Amino acid sequence: MRRRLRTTLPPLAVLVAxxxxxxxxxxxxxxxxxxxxxxxxxxxxxxxxxxxxxxNFKVTAEIVALGLAIALLVGFVLALAIHLSPPVRRGVYPLVVGSQAIPIPVIGVLLVFWLGFGLTPKLAVIVLICFFPVVVTTVDGLASVDVEQLKLLRTFDASRWQLFRFAELPAALPAALSGTRIAVAVGVIAAFIAEISTAGTSAGLGYEIITDLRNIQQPRAYAAAIVLFAFAIACFGVLGLLERRLTHQPARPVLAFTYRQRQLPTGDNS
Amino acid sequence: MQPGVDPQNLWGNAREGSDMTTGLTDRALATPGTMSDYSATLTSVTHGYRDERGEELTALEDLSLRVRRGRVLAVVGPSGCGKTTLLELICGLQQPAAGTIACQPAALMPQRDLLMGWLSALDNAALALRIAGRSRAQARLHAGALFAEFGLQGFERAKPHELSGGMRQRVAFLRTLLSGKGLLCLDEPFGALDAITRQQMQRWLIDALRRQPRTVVLVTHDVEEAILLGDELIVLSPRPGRVVAHLQVALEHPRSHTDRRVVELRSRALRSLTACQEAPR
Structure with missing residues (x-):
């Protein structure tokens, strides 16, 4: 209980201030x-x-949840393909980086022409924004495995799958989770951008904010922004819970940002 | 770069010993007569590699050696004489450019302990069992049964960074042992330890090998360590590595580094090391 107070009180105090x-x-x-x-x-x-x-919150929450789910899936699958296949790495990785140079408002307009007025263009925008940090961090994480560890496992007759399962995957997990955290943190912003940059949107917190501002209902626009803000933090919290499950870490505050104990490289002198 | 077993591997079955039950029985040792007297035989092996600048370097040249079953062969040589390459060849991680290698399936204990930071000591020790297809519970049970013997009791759940250097080496050694391979390749196993821990670990290794007999190739740059631990000793020249001396260490354990015979062997080994380093090539 005291710990919970210690983690929730400071941000609340700052907020009130x-x-x-x-x-x-x-x-x-x-x-x-x-x-x-x-x-x-x-x-x-x-x-x-x-x-x-x-x-409006329900509309936005739906596209955030769906968009993030697709973005994470696309991100992990792409990262795996890039890691496992040098041709994919050479051919696709530069384009992944390039994808972030596309101006979203432009692509938002174009996507509506192609995908229609429904959910799909908004999801596409969210995926485009959120898959990137997942791919980059996961690729780096997978490559960060110690080559000597792979050699060691091979003397135990490990198969390719086992090298992945016992060395590469666990070595990549912290980085992949960092990427996921970034994706989730920008997911709500991405949903906002998706709502304001695709035509034919008639609901959602982003839409609410824009129409309120046009109608000079500033306080309500700000109230909607507060809901978005709270939603972003809640998403982060949910991720923290999932992470705890995944890494079998002992209970720790979900929103504690300094949480991962840095493990220095093992102290041998090579 | 294919993993696993050398095509000329006389003992074929890479999973040898993976079906053992409790304790550690070296089945190869238990059934003499069906095997040769040697765990590893290298004949005129030459092997090179490219350094970072892409230059072709010969690590080992026309190297021949045999490791007698159940004995400890210590390999000493100056830094960069291809000692690590030699072990990787024996373990089948690389194929020699020339010459032949016939050896029993071998497990490598690398210079750094290479314990997985995300696994507990117990899971690290049990890693080879997991890879051999055991369930997590079975592997833990099996590895855990040996923790007391290895002076690791009570540290099953500790993460590697919570262990001392000596304990980490013991976990790494246990992991190597549990691979069930009869031939262990130890690459500077105590190189990173302080002098006192190192001495303790040397005694401990002798003791562990007495209880769990294995054939060992021990690579070290420490001549004294080679003589204290080895049954035989070969001295390699600087790169390209060749055998310049082959000494028998027919001394009973425990050996003391002040023992006259140890001192004498040590100076003989050092002489040949010095000679081959000064010789014009």
Whole structure:
């Protein structure tokens, strides 16, 4: 319990401090509420529009969950293919890097022409944004295995699959999880970009924010942004739980960012 | 680069001993007569490699040696004389460019312990069993039964970084033993340890081999260690490595480094090391 307090209290305190400063700034500077609404206007919007925000949240949450699932799958499969096959590495890896140079608003418009107004173009945008950190970190992780360890396993007559299972995969896991963390962290942003850059969107928190801003309902737009913010943190928390399962680590705070004990390379002198 | 067994491997079955039950029985040793007296025979082996700049280097040249079954052959030589290459050839990790190698399936204990940081000491020790197809539970049971004998009791669940250098080497040695291979290739096993731990580990190794007999090729740059541990000693020249001296160490264990005979052998080995390093080539 004390530990839980220790991990949740500091960020909450910082959050409250930021809101207080914000409120003070708005009061003192006399800035127009259309340009910057004060927290005391924003926060009540959260329950005043609870139904609206909830239904939009569900739309966004769905594309985030689906998009991330596809992005992770694509990311891991691509990383494996790049790792296992030199031709794939030479042929595909540069394009993977290049894919991040595509301006998303442009591709968003184009994707709608190709994929229609439904869910698909939004998922495509999310996947395009989120698969990249997964591929890069997983490829690096798989390559980080100690070659001498592979040699050792081969003297035990390990098959290719066993080399992967007993050496490469566990060696790659921390890096792959880091990539997953980045993907999840940007997943919500990616969903927002997907919603505002594809035509024919009529629901979702991103859509909500954009239309509210157009209709000069600034406090509600900010309230929607707060929901997005909370959602991003929740996604991160869920990932932390999954990670704990996967790495068999003892219980530790899900949102603790300094969590992984750095293991220095074993202390021999070679 | 194909893994596994040399085509000329006289003992064929790479999984030899993988079906053993408790304890460690060297089936090859248990059934003499069906095998030759030698665990490994290298005949006129020449082997090279490319360094980082792409230059062709000859690591070993016209090297012939035999390792008598159940004995410890110590190989000493200056740094870079191809000692590690020699072990990799014996283990079948590389195929020689010229010459023939016939040897029993061999397991390598590398210079660094190479324990997997994400596995416990017990799972590290049991790794070879897992690869031989045992279930996790079976492999743990089997490896765990030997932990006390290896002075590792109570550290089953410890991660490698929580163990001392000597303990890590013992886990690595246990892992090598449990591969069930009759021939162990030890590459500078105690090179990274401090002087005192090193001495303890040398005594411990003698003792472990007395209880779990194996054929051993021990590579070291420490002449004294070679004489304290080896039944035979060969001295390699600087690259390209050739055998420049072959000494018998017919001394009973435990050997003391102050023993007159040890001292004498040591100076003989050192003389031939020095001679081959100074000789114009």
């Amino acid at each position: 930021i809101f207080a400063l914000w409120e003070a700034y708005v009061q003192v500077s006399g800035v127009s509420p259309i340009l910057l609404p004060a927290p005391h206007e924003i926060v009540p919007e959260l329950w005043r529009n609870a139904d609206l925000l909830w239904s």
